[in-house]
Amino acid sequence: MSAPSSIVAIIGTKGPFPRLVDALAAWADAHPDARVWVQHGEGALPAPLDGAALVPRADLRARVAAADAVVCHAGSGTVRDALVAGHVPVVVPRRAHHGEHVNDHQVELVEALGDRIIRLDDVAGLDDALQRAAARRGEARTGDAAALLDALRGDLEAAPRHRRAAPLWTALRAATWWLPAQKHRWTAK
Numbered sequence: 022m023s024a025p026s027s028i029v030a031i032i033g034t035k036g037p038f039p040r041l042v043d044a045l046a047a048w049a050d051a052h053p054d055a056r057v058w059v060q061h062g063e064g065a066l067p068a069p070l071d072g073a074a075l076v077p078r079a080d081l082r083a084r085v086a087a088a089d090a091v092v093c094h095a096g097s098g099t100v101r102d103a104l105v106a107g108h109v110p111v112v113v114p115r116r117a118h119h120g121e122h123v124n125d126h127q128v129e130l131v132e133a134l135g136d137r138i139i140r141l142d143d144v145a146g147l148d149d150a151l152q153r154a155a156a157r158r159g160e161a162r163t164g165d166a167a168a169l170l171d172a173l174r175g176d177l178e179a180a181p182r183h184r185r186a187a188p189l190w191t192a193l194r195a196a197t198w199w200l201p202a203q204k205h206r207w208t209a210k
Contacts, residue, residue: 024052024148025089025155030059031103033094033115034075037064041113044144045092046070048151058084082106090154092147095127104137109157111150112138 030045032038042059046067049057059072060081066072076084082102085091091103095114103110112134114127131140139157141150 022152022156024055025151026055027087027089028055028057028151029081029084029088029091030057030072031081031085031091031093031096031099032060032062032064033096033099034062036062038062038094038113038115039064040144041092041094042067042070044147048147051148058088078102089158090151092141092151092154095130097130100130100134100138107159109154109160110138111141111147111154113141113144 028045030041032041038061042061042064045057045059046069049055049069053069057070059066059070060076061070061072061074063074085103085108086106088108091106091108091110093099093103093110093112095112100110100112112131114131131138134140139150139154141147
């Protein structure tokens with residue numbers, strides 16, 4: 022297996038993800054002939070990475086389609102776009118214990134996705150994960166995004182804890198979007 026020459030990484034827009042961004046920068050340093058482009062949201066973008074904080078979704082989809090490999094957080098829309106573009110993405114779930122998110126709902130999503138993705142919990146394994154992702158390019162291609170989403174929904178519903186906790190997780194997911202966007206009296210002005 023050889024290293025991919027073009028990587029697109031998507032970390033989302035809800036806060037920095039330095040654990041993943043720093044691993045991508047180290048990988049890019051070790052592979053100077055490869056191009057690593059990162060949608061980095063609110064976080065900093067160290068050299069030698071290239072990228073943008075925010076990108077229109079159509080532009081991001083075009084970058085994903087042209088890449089040899091995709092690395093992303095476990096946002097459902099991001100993972101879906103990578104799969105539909107024919108990638109088996111390297112997915113690094115944001116973790117609460119690293120301060121990357123308020124809970125571990127992204128871990129639940131990667132568990133439900135199973136072998137449709139390459140799950141990466143320890144970013145020290147990024148090089149191997151990228152090689153496997155590039156080798157599997159094209160495996161995930163599907164002309165029917167609805168069927169893919171139905172399969173993912175079926176995986177989630179098959180897990181008993183998801184059925185019992187669905188109202189709670191719906192509320193938590195809504196809060197993780199709404200709360201950070203609000204100006205609260207306890208935050209700095």
